[in-house]
Amino acid sequence: MGMTIAEKILARHADKTTVQPGELINAKVDMVLGNDITSPVAINEFRRLGVEKVFDRDRIALVPDHFTPNKDIQSAQQAKMLREFAREYDITYYFEVGRMGIEHALLPEMGLALPGEIIIGADSHTCTYGALGALATGVGSTDMAAAMALGEAWFKVPSTLKFVFNGRLQPWVSGKDLILYLIGKIGVDGALYRAMEFTGEMISALSMDSRLSMSNMAIEAGAKCGIIAPDQVTLDYAAARAKRDFTPVYADQDAAYEKIFTFQGEDIEPQVAFPHLPENTRGLSEVGEVRIDQVVIGSCTNGRMEDLRIAAEIMRGNKVAKNLRVIIIPGTQNILRQAIQEGLVDIFLEAEAVVSTPTCGPCLGGHMGILAEGERALATTNRNFVGRMGHPGSEVYLSNPAVAAASAITGKISAPREVL
Amino acid sequence: MQGMVWKFGNDVDTDAIIPARYLNTSEASALAQHVMEDADPTFAQKVTPGSIIVALKNFGCGSSREHAPIAIKAAGISCVIAHSFARIFYRNAINIGLPILACPEAAEKIAAGDEIRVDLENGTIYNLTSKETYQAAPFPPFMQNIMAKGGLIGYVQWRLQQQQ
Ligand code: SF4
Numbered sequence: 001m002g003m004t005i006a007e008k009i010l011a012r013h014a015d016k017t018t019v020q021p022g023e024l025i026n027a028k029v030d031m032v033l034g035n036d037i038t039s040p041v042a043i044n045e046f047r048r049l050g051v052e053k054v055f056d057r058d059r060i061a062l063v064p065d066h067f068t069p070n071k072d073i074q075s076a077q078q079a080k081m082l083r084e085f086a087r088e089y090d091i092t093y094y095f096e097v098g099r100m101g102i103e104h105a106l107l108p109e110m111g112l113a114l115p116g117e118i119i120i121g122a123d124s125h126t127c128t129y130g131a132l133g134a135l136a137t138g139v140g141s142t143d144m145a146a147a148m149a150l151g152e153a154w155f156k157v158p159s160t161l162k163f164v165f166n167g168r169l170q171p172w173v174s175g176k177d178l179i180l181y182l183i184g185k186i187g188v189d190g191a192l193y194r195a196m197e198f199t200g201e202m203i204s205a206l207s208m209d210s211r212l213s214m215s216n217m218a219i220e221a222g223a224k225c226g227i228i229a230p231d232q233v234t235l236d237y238a239a240a241r242a243k244r245d246f247t248p249v250y251a252d253q254d255a256a257y258e259k260i261f262t263f264q265g266e267d268i269e270p271q272v273a274f275p276h277l278p279e280n281t282r283g284l285s286e287v288g289e290v291r292i293d294q295v296v297i298g299s300c301t302n303g304r305m306e307d308l309r310i311a312a313e314i315m316r317g318n319k320v321a322k323n324l325r326v327i328i329i330p331g332t333q334n335i336l337r338q339a340i341q342e343g344l345v346d347i348f349l350e351a352e353a354v355v356s357t358p359t360c361g362p363c364l365g366g367h368m369g370i371l372a373e374g375e376r377a378l379a380t381t382n383r384n385f386v387g388r389m390g391h392p393g394s395e396v397y398l399s400n401p402a403v404a405a406a407s408a409i410t411g412k413i414s415a416p417r418e419v420l
Numbered sequence: 421m422q423g424m425v426w427k428f429g430n431d432v433d434t435d436a437i438i439p440a441r442y443l444n445t446s447e448a449s450a451l452a453q454h455v456m457e458d459a460d461p462t463f464a465q466k467v468t469p470g471s472i473i474v475a476l477k478n479f480g481c482g483s484s485r486e487h488a489p490i491a492i493k494a495a496g497i498s499c500v501i502a503h504s505f506a507r508i509f510y511r512n513a514i515n516i517g518l519p520i521l522a523c524p525e526a527a528e529k530i531a532a533g534d535e536i537r538v539d540l541e542n543g544t545i546y547n548l549t550s551k552e553t554y555q556a557a558p559f560p561p562f563m564q565n566i567m568a569k570g571g572l573i574g575y576v577q578w579r580l581q582q583q584q
Contacts, residue, residue: 024562041446041486045573051580067444074444124484124508140486140512146576154511154562188431189478193507222478224507277431364440364483385435385482387458392439 002252004160005227006195009135009249013118021159032147033121035103036064040081041141046148054089055151061093062086063103066360071367101332101358104128104300109332111241115230115248120153125300130215133230158195158224159258165202167265172416175206175214176400180271183221184281192222202265208237209306216301217382220278273398276386287413294377295408297401298329299363302380305335307401312344314405314416315351321411326353327369365389380404421498427532428475433482438491451487452494469496474530480509489518499538503527515572523556
């Protein structure tokens with residue numbers, strides 16, 4: 001019996017010729033990732049192990065991105081733990097403020113997440129790198145500690161769900177909309193413990209940035225990972241950046257899928273997820289009148305170059321609606337810099353939006369745009385749980401950057417064509 | 421273990437278990453003061469050591485923060501039973517030694533305030549209030565081995581000794 005991409009990657013990393021869904025294995029990992037929230041716990045656990053060295057100083061990434069630049073004294077203490085650990089163990093890929101970015105925007109950009117690899121990160125959106133054809137999955141801090149020592153982790157081999165997206169992308173539909181649509185169909189636990197594979201004409205038509213935002217939200221369906229088989233788009237992207245050799249992995253012709261879902265392009269318009277779960281999706285035409293107090297364009301889902309370009313295209317020559325705040329957060333230092341060079345930041349400032357240094361910031365209700373009681377935000381982020389962006393009595397709606405930018409101009413959730 | 425039940429619904433996410441606004445520390449006792457706060461604002465004050473959380477589908481969905489099971493454990497919760505668990509929460513609980521059981525029947529039938537007893541090794545749950553018994557699938561040997569070593573850190577220490 002053939003193997004799916006996830007099965008094949010796991011088998012290779014466990015030195016096995018084949019694996020079965022449900023099997024529990026130890027597998028080697030190519031990269032271990034942590035951030036300023038999860039790494040302090042991992043560092044304490046790592047020290048408890050009493051080992052002298054990490055398994056490989058070139059295969060650990062420490063990214064202080066959540067509460068940085070440090071938002072308060074306690075966050076400063078946590079960030080300091082990463083910095084000191086990185087120095088003590090001579091970690092190659094520690095990214096200081098000024099060189100950092102939101103981890104899942106940063107690692108692909110730096111060529112540290114590559115096709116065919118296993119990447120684990122103490123952050124649930126590690127699944128983002130599935131867009132590159134990697135088996136990338138979120139784990140906890142103790143997993144991270146163990147992997148920093150051993151270079152491996154335990155896995156339960158997931159069965160795979162295949163999602164085929166046929167037909168053509170409709171206007172303003174991006175990877176974000178495809179994944180929101182999918183989550184709306186199967187629910188926030190619709191892929192629990194499963195691997196997802198995304199394929200079809202619409203996926204092939206997506207840019208790398210758009211694919212990354214799609215795989216980013218695999219976790220929002222409960223999945224272990226959301227993988228897109230590498231094609232020329234992937235290989236060009238990876239080859240231009242790769243910090244090490246890599247081997248793309250493809251599914252066998254006779255691979256066994258637990259279930260195959262097929263979606264049609266004509267059925268998918270831009271999507272909006274209503275509070276308080278990403279599965280509460282509606283097509284943009286069914287949203288109705290939803291007034292908003294804040295728009296956030298950024299995060300590991302939609303803080304990449306393509307996202308900022310789309311937002312700027314829509315905001316060019318317009319002003320942010322009265323009584324509305326717009327916060328734009330480029331994902332990495334490079335993206336920020338390029339946005340300045342391309343004149344996008346000028347467009348945003350001219351429109352009277354705020355442009356921030358890279359940070360997770362408001363995405364998880366950390367800082368840089370927290371909501372008060374009763375306030376409502378439209379965000380290009382990935383979660384709209386109760387209290388996610390601030391007060392438990394606030395609300396978050398999710399959309400793609402085009403809808404967010406258009407809504408920034410009108411003050412209510414709006415379609416891009418309303419302002420163009 | 422035996423304790424009184426606190427019942428929760430579907431899709432209790434990690435932001436409800438421990439909101440991100442408290443994640444500027446990883447101190448277990450500080451986290452415990454805010455456990456379940458956005459699902460039940462007074463939970464941390466009401467809950468007594470040994471209590472058991474019973475929830476429906478997809479408990480612990482959302483972020484990978486180990487702070488969630490840490491906060492639950494530090495608040496004195498002895499066990500979490502749910503219809504199903506989000507996968508990262510599930511592995512975190514095993515890795516840090518927080519007892520958890522997935523059992524749809526128990527999750528449906530147990531009510532808030534019931535007194536229940538849990539036999540973790542066999543996966544058996546006794547409802548002392550309603551006099552019912554529910555059976556969860558016991559843990560596979562691979563995971564039992566991790567738990568027998570006191571969690572993942574103990575397991576890794578054992579692995580490292582073996583390598584030498
Ligand atoms: S941007 Fe948001 S979802 Fe992404 S890593 Fe940061 S907090 Fe998590």
